[in-house]
Every structure is written in C-alpha cells, then in structure tokens.
Amino acid sequence: MHDDRVLTEDRIARAVRDHLQPAIHGPTLPLRVSAWDVPGEPVEVEVALAADFRPTRVGARWGRPWGTTWFRFDATVPPDWRGLRVEALVDLGFDLPTPGFQAEGLAFTDRGVPLKGVQPRNTHVPVDAPPGGPVRFLVEAAANPDIADGWSFRPTPMGDPATAPPAPLYVLRRAELAVWNATVWELACDVAVADGLMRQLDGRDPRRHDLLRALERAIDRLDPDDVAGTAPDARAALAPALGRPAHRSAHRIFAVGHAHLDSAWLWPVRETVRKVVRTVSNVLRLIEDDPRFVFVCSQAQHYQWLKEHYPSLYGRLREQVAAGRFVPVGGMWVEPDANLPGGEAMVRQLVTGSRFVLRELGVDPDVAWLPDSFGYSAALPQLLTLAGARWFLTQKLSWNQTNRMPHHTFWWEGLDGTRIFTHFPPVDTYACELSAAELAHASRNYAEHGRGSMSLVPFGHGDGGGGPTREMLAAAARTADLEGSPTVTLAGPAEFFAAAQAEYPDAPVWRGEMYLELHRGTYTSQARTKQGNRRCEHLLREAELWCSTAAVAGRIGYPYDDLDRIWKVVLLNQFHDILAGSSIAWVHREAEQAHARCAAELESIIAAAQSALVEPGGAEPGEVLFNAAPYPRDGVPALGARPRAPAVEHPVQVRPEGTGQVLDNGTLRVTVDARGLVTSILDVACGRQVVPCGGAANRLRLHRDLPNRWDAWDLDEHALRGGVDLVDVDTMRVTERGLCLRRRFGDSMLTQHVALGTGEGAHAVEFETVVDWYESEKLLKAWFDLDVHAERYAAQTQFGHVFRPTHRNTPWDAARFEAPAHRWVHVGETGYGVALVNDSVYGHHVSRTSGPGPGTVTRVGLSLLRAPRFPDPQADRGRHRFRYALVAGTDIAGAVRAGYAANLTLRPTAGRGSVEPIVRVDHPAIVVEAVKLAEDRSGDVVLRLYEALGGRAAGRIAVAAPLAAAVETDLLERRVRPTGLVAADRAGFAVALRPFQILTVRLRLQRGSAVPR
Structure with missing residues (x-):
C-alpha cells in the first residue's frame, strides 16, 4: 500500500523544480557579452568604463584565482515588453549551496553607479529602460576560489595568489534579459512556505494534512504549458490555507535583516571591501522596495570602507540610518575575537567603533552584537555597559561540543558584577533564510517557554554571501500570522530587546566567562599574528603614555592622527578570523606585515617622545631608563624614568652536577638534567621544592594534532593524550645566567635559553625558545609539573582574571581542557603559589594528576605552536621566538607584576635627568x-x-x-x-x-x- 502523502510531496517538489521556478522569468533575450580581464589587483569602476572590452559568450571560461573580470552586457528591450517588469539574469558560474564562498559580482550602470550584488541565489539585476530602449550595464566579477570546496575543508593552495594555479575557475552560465512574472514568483513563495511548514508538522497534526491537500489542489490547477496563465488560480487554491491565523500561544520571532560579513577569512581584506559594497547595494534596494524591512550592520570599519570607496552609496546608507531602516549595532570597529585582545584593545574596539557611528551616523549603539566570536571574556559585560550598551547578542555557544547553554534569554554577569541583558537566538544561526525548518527549530529549541515567548532571528546569507533576499522577505510576510508557524515580525533589534526585557525582567543569571566548547586551537594557530598583536598592544600603551607625558610637559604635540590610524590597523587585525589564526595565508601574511609596520612606527614615536623628555647627554653622556609598567622595577618608578643606576648584583652561578647543571642565584636553585629538563626548583628562602619528585618543568612535547573537523580552529582533547617528549639534546652550553640548549626533531630545530632572573626577577626561571618550525599537524607544548595542591587556577583576562577548576568533576569542567589566558596563569595553595608568565601566547592547559605520594600534582601546559593544514597549508612554518617564565613563590599580585614586566621592557634613552x-x-x-x-x-x-x-x-x-x-x-x-x-x-x-x-x-x-x- 503506497503512502499518498509521500507521493504528493514528491509531486510538489517536482512541480516546483520543473515548472514553477523556470517560469518565474520569461520570455528571455540573450545579452551581448564582452569582457575585460584586470591585469592585477581590482580597479575602480572609472578605469573599467574606459577599458578595452573584447567580445565573449555564455559558456566561456573566465577568472584566474583572485582575479577580476569586468563583463559588459548589452541588449535592446523588445518593444512588445511594454508594461512588463524587465530584469537581467547573470550567472557567473555559481554553486547554489554555498553563497559567499565563490565568485561574486557587483552590477553598475554604464555611468558607474552601483546597482546591486550578483551572487548565488540572487542573480537578477534591475533594468531601467523603456521598450525599444538600449540596456547596458557592467558587472565587476570577482573570481574568488571556493576555498572550503563545498565545506569539505581540504588543504588547498588556493588561499594565496602566489600558490594558486593560473587556470580560469568559472564558466559564465547565463546572461539574459527577461520578463519577471510577479504572479508566478508570488506563487513560488506561497508554495515554499506552505510546503516547508507542512513538512515540519507531525503526521497526526490536522494542519499538516490541510496544507498538503491545499498544495495538491494548487498543483492540480497549474498547467505546465501555461504556468503564468494558471498561476492566479493556483494561488487562489492555496490562499485559504495560508490565510489561517496563528495560535495565540505561537512563539514570536523578531526577524532582523543581517549579513554577518567576515572582515577577512577565506578571502583577503581587500575582497571584504567589495563584499561590503555588494551587500549594502542589495540591502538598500530591498529597503526601498519593502517598507517593513530593517537591516543591521555591526562593524564600523565597513562603514569607513564605504565612505572611502563609494561615497554616493554611503550617502544613501546614511539616509536610511536616519529613517531607522539601516541600524548600526555592535559599537565596535570590527567583530573581534573576544578572548585574545588585551583589555585596552577591547576598550578601543568599543570606543573607536562607537565614536565613528555616533559622529558619522548620529547613532549611539545600544546593542552589542558578536554572533560569531569564539567565546566571550568575563570582562565584556562591564566593558559593554561602560560603552553605553544595554543588550548583548550572540549565538556562537550553540556550537558547543559537550554542554548546552541552559538559557536563550538571561542576564550575563561579568567579573565585577556588572550585568547585561543577553539573548542567544534559538534558531542557532546568524544566517537564517526564514525557512519553515529554521523557524520551527527556533520555536522548539527555545529554552524559556513558559517564562518568555519571543526570540530574535538574524536573517540573510552570512559570512560573505550578500545578506537578505526578496524571497526571504516574502517568507516573512507569509509567516507574519500563519497557523502552525511561529509569528514573524520584521523589526530592529532594540524593538526585540525592549519587549523581551519587559516580558522577562527576572531572567536567570549566567556568571563569568562564556567559554566556547569548540575552536580551542584558535588560542594558538598562526603564532606570528598573535605575537604581532600582543607587541603592538603594548607598544601603543607605551606610545600613548610617553606622548601624553611629553605633550603635558610642552615638549611635543600629541600625535592624535598617527595613533588613531595605528589603532585602527591593530583593531582590524583583531577580527575574529584574523587574530584567531583561522584565515587563508594571504590574510595572515598581510596581518604580519601590518603589525611590523605599526611596531616600527610606534618605536619611532616612543623614541621621539622619550628623547624630548630628557636633556642631551653633553660631554659625559648619560642614560635614562623609562618604565611603562604600572609597578616600579629596578629602582625605576612606575610610568616614569630615572637615570640608570648601578645594577644590583645577583650573580647566577652555573655548576655541573652529575650529568646535568645547577643554576643558583641565591633565591632559586634550579637543576637541569642532561635532557634539558628542569627536575628541581628549590625556593631557597622557604626551602620549598616546586617540581615534584619524578616530575619535570620545561618538558617540550610534540603532540599529534588531527582535529575532527576544523583544522585551524579546533584542538581536540585526543591531541593532548600521549605525545613525544623532546629530550634529545644536540648541544648544551653555559651562558651568563644559565644554559643554552639545541634540539632537532622532525624537520625542525629548537634553540632554548634557560636562565635565572636577577634583581626583582630573581624568583623567575626564564625560558627563551626559538623554533625553526616545519612540522605538519603537530602541536608543540611546554609542560610544567608543579608540586602545588591547586583546586583551581587563575587565568589573566581583560582587566582582571578568572578562576577555573583544575579538576574534571562536571562536563563543564572537563570541557575546558584548553583555555585562553593573557600574560599569566597562577596556581596556588594556601601560603604558596607559582605563576607562568609569557610575552605572546594564549592557549593553556591546567589539570591535576597524581604525584609520587598521596598528594596531587598540578600540571600546566603552554601551547606554543600548531601546524594545521586548512585554510593555510603552510600555517606557522618558519622561525618563532617565545619568552615565558616560571615565577616561584608568588601570589596573584606577583603574577600581575610579572606579566607586565614580561611584556613591557625597560627602555634606555641617551640623555640626562629624570621624568x-x-x-x-x-x-x-x-x-x-x-x-x-x-x-x-x-x-x-x-x-x-x-x-x-x-x-x-x-x-x-x-x-x-x-x-x-x-x-x-x-x-x-x-x-x-x-x-x-x-x-x-x-x-x-x-x-x-x-x-x-x-x-x-x-x-x-x-x-x-x-x-x-
């Protein structure tokens, strides 16, 4: 016995595919096509308008990887098309399932005015010509490779123009002038909504059968030989089923237009500039066509690019901002990684972004918007509130591997107790298409049923796909009040948040960081990008301090413009797929170059300010030491300068002992064995042994790193099991304060200096590790076994620290097997503690293990390098230098001091006097x-x-x-x-x-x- 429901569903699907969709446009007329291949990087439209176009045709190949081809399309509108809506249809060779990850185009008038983006699932171009009149428009076609290869994420050379093969990637598939049949399109939208909703309903639900039979009647009335003529009858057959109002208890959805647009990822920054223009062109046209539609954009950098490159389009955008239809949210320069930027850098993300939006667009953003960052620091609630935000939105924790966040609407409480009203859209995506399946999931998934009744849905093709489409707006219109579906209201985010907070003011509280149980490798991937960011953050601190001091002293003018420009470069490169290390090689090469330029300029600014603050040395040149740390060091006051004093002698003695060496500065006595492992750290003053019997510090271990799915993003727990200790030493020699070791392993080489600190740093064992790294799918960690009974550890974050357990009592505890920290982590028991400080790394593992006796040992692992293969097959290859130190017998205050000292060095300047x-x-x-x-x-x-x-x-x-x-x-x-x-x-x-x-x-x-x- 057959199932007539299945047969009817199959019939509907075929009717849509074979008859309805092809009839939306027709009749058609081929466009004449000519093309010009840009010889280098993209050019302005004015250059293209004057270029030498050559005839080409549909079916021709075009577009070397990352190249640009300008197409010119010409036609004459047939005289008998009078009164009909005419559009051009351009298919550059699209793969429909992955909009935003392949070729894209931007259509211009023949006078160079942007019309709209041409993208997968959004291929039409409006035509404004009378019957018998000429049509001419241009499309700037970007041959961006599909790096993800249909989401297979295989290593590819396509992520860098230097390694991408030169062969053309795409075939021009369609170039036609066509009549747009509005009634057929409306019918297609009716069927999509009814069919989608029907398939979401249970087979026992009468509403499912109501929709199924209505669809059956509609298809019965549709004549395949005259779709346009019979479409009104088919719509009439569906109308009663689509006109039934929703239940009063239906979940309420506020649909907000959105185009989560990565400022760089599987494309370079320069391509994002063009993606912004395509998206905004699309959005402005939709706003003009649909008075209900509201769109949000969260990154001030994108507005700046529009203002700079397309001022006329930016002017149209400003008009819609004033009308409340185009809504700036976020208040940040970009959507940054929320774990890795330093405290002041997070401040500047907010300050720089909010100031731009307020100055340029007259909006003071009150919604913080970070849908795709890889976890959220506990400092954020206070920072967001201090910047004027009232509400916060993200959805990324829906990606958790282990634990489900228990709330969708809640108060998020930060480090200091500040709370911000927060929402996680239960639709679990920032790129919703308003399909029935997505709307049903949002309703079923919503955690607050019985307490709240509403959620927000960001809709529009995301990552780089162009944002909302007219089909999505049609779906919103049909589900505004539809039985069996959540109700959908087009709105801005403030409208949702105000309603949700009024409905649920006593929402539950989530305290502390929101750790993403995924993408743990982003704390380590692309180490040079992270190191450049850290260095620039601290150089900016120094530059502002010394320039402020010199400006107040009347010695120099404050370099406002230079510092603002440098900050914006650093902030851009904190975007969550740049600083996280998850972009193509091109992106990271440019980030490293940008950091190097910023660092060089900042060094020059600092030197000029410091020189202006001291007297020339004269006949007997002196030397002044500048200290930018907030704590005095070696006699130099905090945030000030003094003449260099004679060095305080804390000589380090190095003597052989057995097959190893002993380093002794009178404060610490450290034993390094023949393998280069630190097997003993004796705190002389209290007689405390820091390394447990049989344990070791400075154990460099090479782990096999094969993520289950996302190479550059993920560090899965199985990578930390096992591994090979690097214990073979090629050479070991004595240096002034310690030892220098050299090791070879695989295709790589490592040189490490182990030394004892002096002066105020006498409690520190310092490690400088230089790695010539040529491994693949490996992880290099530095492990430290510590004889400390620690129930928890402190990890420095922006403006403070968080405590995390060292045990695995709960699934939440166990999931934090790799977690971020900034300058230091601290483990301690009553009366004694140890800090591990660093100058450029973020990924840490801290756990407990059994010791030689009845007690436990705390194990700290510092992640130095990874070698993922996607999206950059050569990620991290080359030379790296890391500095870190183990500080014995210190508390958290000491860890704070040591962390600043490791990142802010004393600066000598020739001259006399003090500041x-x-x-x-x-x-x-x-x-x-x-x-x-x-x-x-x-x-x-x-x-x-x-x-x-x-x-x-x-x-x-x-x-x-x-x-x-x-x-x-x-x-x-x-x-x-x-x-x-x-x-x-x-x-x-x-x-x-x-x-x-x-x-x-x-x-x-x-x-x-x-x-x-």
Whole structure:
C-alpha cells in the first residue's frame, strides 16, 4: 500500500523544480557579452568604463584565482515588453549551496553607479529602460576560489595568489534579459512556505494534512504549458490555507535583516571591501522596495570602507540610518575575537567603533552584537555597559561540543558584577533564510517557554554571501500570522530587546566567562599574528603614555592622527578570523606585515617622545631608563624614568652536577638534567621544592594534532593524550645566567635559553625558545609539573582574571581542557603559589594528576605552536621566538607584576635627568592600564584604572601636574555619575574600587602646568 502523502510531496517538489521556478522569468533575450580581464589587483569602476572590452559568450571560461573580470552586457528591450517588469539574469558560474564562498559580482550602470550584488541565489539585476530602449550595464566579477570546496575543508593552495594555479575557475552560465512574472514568483513563495511548514508538522497534526491537500489542489490547477496563465488560480487554491491565523500561544520571532560579513577569512581584506559594497547595494534596494524591512550592520570599519570607496552609496546608507531602516549595532570597529585582545584593545574596539557611528551616523549603539566570536571574556559585560550598551547578542555557544547553554534569554554577569541583558537566538544561526525548518527549530529549541515567548532571528546569507533576499522577505510576510508557524515580525533589534526585557525582567543569571566548547586551537594557530598583536598592544600603551607625558610637559604635540590610524590597523587585525589564526595565508601574511609596520612606527614615536623628555647627554653622556609598567622595577618608578643606576648584583652561578647543571642565584636553585629538563626548583628562602619528585618543568612535547573537523580552529582533547617528549639534546652550553640548549626533531630545530632572573626577577626561571618550525599537524607544548595542591587556577583576562577548576568533576569542567589566558596563569595553595608568565601566547592547559605520594600534582601546559593544514597549508612554518617564565613563590599580585614586566621592557634613552611619573598609585591592587590624551583633543589627560586582584581597593592617585578637575567618565570619555572617584584636589584624587572595577578618569590640568622633570 503506497503512502499518498509521500507521493504528493514528491509531486510538489517536482512541480516546483520543473515548472514553477523556470517560469518565474520569461520570455528571455540573450545579452551581448564582452569582457575585460584586470591585469592585477581590482580597479575602480572609472578605469573599467574606459577599458578595452573584447567580445565573449555564455559558456566561456573566465577568472584566474583572485582575479577580476569586468563583463559588459548589452541588449535592446523588445518593444512588445511594454508594461512588463524587465530584469537581467547573470550567472557567473555559481554553486547554489554555498553563497559567499565563490565568485561574486557587483552590477553598475554604464555611468558607474552601483546597482546591486550578483551572487548565488540572487542573480537578477534591475533594468531601467523603456521598450525599444538600449540596456547596458557592467558587472565587476570577482573570481574568488571556493576555498572550503563545498565545506569539505581540504588543504588547498588556493588561499594565496602566489600558490594558486593560473587556470580560469568559472564558466559564465547565463546572461539574459527577461520578463519577471510577479504572479508566478508570488506563487513560488506561497508554495515554499506552505510546503516547508507542512513538512515540519507531525503526521497526526490536522494542519499538516490541510496544507498538503491545499498544495495538491494548487498543483492540480497549474498547467505546465501555461504556468503564468494558471498561476492566479493556483494561488487562489492555496490562499485559504495560508490565510489561517496563528495560535495565540505561537512563539514570536523578531526577524532582523543581517549579513554577518567576515572582515577577512577565506578571502583577503581587500575582497571584504567589495563584499561590503555588494551587500549594502542589495540591502538598500530591498529597503526601498519593502517598507517593513530593517537591516543591521555591526562593524564600523565597513562603514569607513564605504565612505572611502563609494561615497554616493554611503550617502544613501546614511539616509536610511536616519529613517531607522539601516541600524548600526555592535559599537565596535570590527567583530573581534573576544578572548585574545588585551583589555585596552577591547576598550578601543568599543570606543573607536562607537565614536565613528555616533559622529558619522548620529547613532549611539545600544546593542552589542558578536554572533560569531569564539567565546566571550568575563570582562565584556562591564566593558559593554561602560560603552553605553544595554543588550548583548550572540549565538556562537550553540556550537558547543559537550554542554548546552541552559538559557536563550538571561542576564550575563561579568567579573565585577556588572550585568547585561543577553539573548542567544534559538534558531542557532546568524544566517537564517526564514525557512519553515529554521523557524520551527527556533520555536522548539527555545529554552524559556513558559517564562518568555519571543526570540530574535538574524536573517540573510552570512559570512560573505550578500545578506537578505526578496524571497526571504516574502517568507516573512507569509509567516507574519500563519497557523502552525511561529509569528514573524520584521523589526530592529532594540524593538526585540525592549519587549523581551519587559516580558522577562527576572531572567536567570549566567556568571563569568562564556567559554566556547569548540575552536580551542584558535588560542594558538598562526603564532606570528598573535605575537604581532600582543607587541603592538603594548607598544601603543607605551606610545600613548610617553606622548601624553611629553605633550603635558610642552615638549611635543600629541600625535592624535598617527595613533588613531595605528589603532585602527591593530583593531582590524583583531577580527575574529584574523587574530584567531583561522584565515587563508594571504590574510595572515598581510596581518604580519601590518603589525611590523605599526611596531616600527610606534618605536619611532616612543623614541621621539622619550628623547624630548630628557636633556642631551653633553660631554659625559648619560642614560635614562623609562618604565611603562604600572609597578616600579629596578629602582625605576612606575610610568616614569630615572637615570640608570648601578645594577644590583645577583650573580647566577652555573655548576655541573652529575650529568646535568645547577643554576643558583641565591633565591632559586634550579637543576637541569642532561635532557634539558628542569627536575628541581628549590625556593631557597622557604626551602620549598616546586617540581615534584619524578616530575619535570620545561618538558617540550610534540603532540599529534588531527582535529575532527576544523583544522585551524579546533584542538581536540585526543591531541593532548600521549605525545613525544623532546629530550634529545644536540648541544648544551653555559651562558651568563644559565644554559643554552639545541634540539632537532622532525624537520625542525629548537634553540632554548634557560636562565635565572636577577634583581626583582630573581624568583623567575626564564625560558627563551626559538623554533625553526616545519612540522605538519603537530602541536608543540611546554609542560610544567608543579608540586602545588591547586583546586583551581587563575587565568589573566581583560582587566582582571578568572578562576577555573583544575579538576574534571562536571562536563563543564572537563570541557575546558584548553583555555585562553593573557600574560599569566597562577596556581596556588594556601601560603604558596607559582605563576607562568609569557610575552605572546594564549592557549593553556591546567589539570591535576597524581604525584609520587598521596598528594596531587598540578600540571600546566603552554601551547606554543600548531601546524594545521586548512585554510593555510603552510600555517606557522618558519622561525618563532617565545619568552615565558616560571615565577616561584608568588601570589596573584606577583603574577600581575610579572606579566607586565614580561611584556613591557625597560627602555634606555641617551640623555640626562629624570621624568616624574605622570601619575602615581599608592595601592598595589590599583593598576593603571592606559594614559592618553582625550579624544576630543582638548588636552585633557585620560587615565584608565582597574582593580586587579578581585577585592576592594581604596587608594590615592597622585598627579604630577596641578589639577583643575578630575571627573569620572564612560569609555567614550563622557561624564557619568561617579562610582569609584571619591575626591580630587590640586595634587590628585582618591578612588574606592570594587573588585575588578574599571574606572576612566578625565583630568583637566591647570593652565600652564607641566609634568616636572
């Protein structure tokens, strides 16, 4: 016995494929085609308009990888098409399942005005010509390779023009002028919604059968030989079923137009500029056609590119922003990685993005929007709130491998206790097409049923695919009030958040970081990109500090424009697929070059400011040491400078012992065996042994790293099982403060300096590891066995630290087997602790293991290098240098100090005299993170402080120049009601900070005052 439901479903699918879809356009007329291949990088449309186009045809191959071909299309509208809507149809050789990951085009008028993007599933170009009139338009066609190869993610040379083969990639498949049959298109949209909803309903649901029979009647009335003529009857057969209103209890969906657009990923930054133009062209046309449609865009950098490259399009965008139809959200320069940028860099993402949007578009963003970043730091709620955000949206944690987030609508509480109202769209995608399957999933998946009734759905082709389409808007119109479906309302995000918060003000609270149980390899992949970012972040700190000090002293003008430009380069390269190390080779090569240019320029700016602050050396040249760390070092005051003092002698003795060597500076006595492993660290003052019996520190281990799916993104737990210890030493020689080891392994070589610190660093065992790395699908970790009974460890993050368990009691604990930290991690027991500090790495593993006795051993692993094959088959090959140190007998305050010291070196400058610190802090928990001049160029000094240890801190900040006023501000330097600033006088101000509180203070100095030297 056959199942007539299945037969009817098959009949519907065939009717749509074979009859309905082909009849949406017709009759048609071939377009005349000519082409011009751009010899190099993309050119402006004005250049293309004057180019020498050569005739070509449909079926011709075009487009070497990453090249550009301009097509010119010509035709004459037939006189008998009067009164009909005419469109051009252009298929560049698209693969429909993967919009955004292949060839794309941008259509222009013959005068160079952008019309719209030409992309998979969005191939039509509007035509504005009368019957009998000429049609001419151009398409700038980008031959972007399908790097993902249909989501197979195989290694490919296509990610770099230097390695991509030159053969053309695409075939021009279609170029026609056509009549658009609106009634047939409407019928196709009716059938898509009815058929999609029917297939989501249970076979016992009468509504399923109602829709099935209505579809059957519609297909009965559709004549394959006259689809256009019978389409009205078919629509009428469906109308009753599509006109039934939704149940009052139906889940409510607020649909927000969106085009999550990666600022770089499987394409370079320059291609993103063109993707932005294609997307915005599409969106503006949809806005003009549909008065209900609202679209959001989250990255200020994209607005800047539009303003720079397509000012006329940017002008149209501004008009729609003013009308409330094009909504800036996010308030950040790009959608950055949310774990890896430093604290001040996250501030500048918000400040730079929000200032641009406020200045250029008149909007103060109140919705933070990070749908695709790879986990979310516990510092974010406070930072977002201080930047003016009221609400936060992401969906990425729906990708968790192990644990499901228990809420979709909740309050997120950060490090300091700040809460922000947060929503995870239960549709589980940032690129929804408003299909019935997606809407049904959003309703079924929603965790707050019975407490809340609504969710947000971002819709539009994402990653790089062009955003919403007219078919998606048609689906929204049909599901606005439809029985069996959630109700869909086109709206902006603020409308949703205001309604959701009003409905569910007592939503549950999630405290602390939101760790993504996936993509753990992004803490390590593309080490040079990460190292360049870290270096530039700290150089910017130094440049702003010394330029502020010199400007207040009247020695130089503050380089506002240079610093702003450099910050924007660094911020762009913190985009979540750049800093994370998950982009093609081209992207990372450009990021490394950009970081190198920024670093060189910042070094020059710092040197000029420091030289301006000291007197020339004269006949007896001197040397001044500058210190940008917030703690005094070697007699140099914090944030100030002093003449170089005679070095404090802490000589390191190196002597042989058995087959190894002993390093001794009087504070630590360290044994390094013949394998180069640290088998003993004795803290002399307290007699404490740091390395357990039979354990080792500085154990370099090579792990097989074969992710289950996403090469550059994922580090799966099986990679940490086993591995090969690198214990063969080619050479070992004694140096001034320790040992130098050389090892060979695989196709690589490693040189490592092991040394003891001196002076204030006498408690540190320092490691400088230089690796010539030529491995594939391997992970290099540095492991440290520590005789510390630690239930948890502290990991530094933006403006503070988080505690994570060292055990695996719960699935949530076990899933954090690799986690991010910035400058340090600290493990401790009552009375004793150890910190591992670094200058450029982020991935850490901390766990407990059994020791030789009844106790436990804490094991810390620092991830140095990976070697993924996709999307960059040569990822990380070449030379790398890492500096890290094990600091014995220290608490978290010591870890904070050591972390700054490892990243902010003392700078000697030729000259005489000294420079008073521009500010001094009298409480060890109050840290100065930034000293700069105000963005409004008033000359005011802006300080960013935070409480670093997780407790209450009341202290005084002394200011070197006489104060006229000190006011508390938000991150955008706008005055706010004081929460931490207590009192101010001419000499400084007092603060009282709660745990991990961030405080921004604006100082207006008295006229004529200067920082004394």
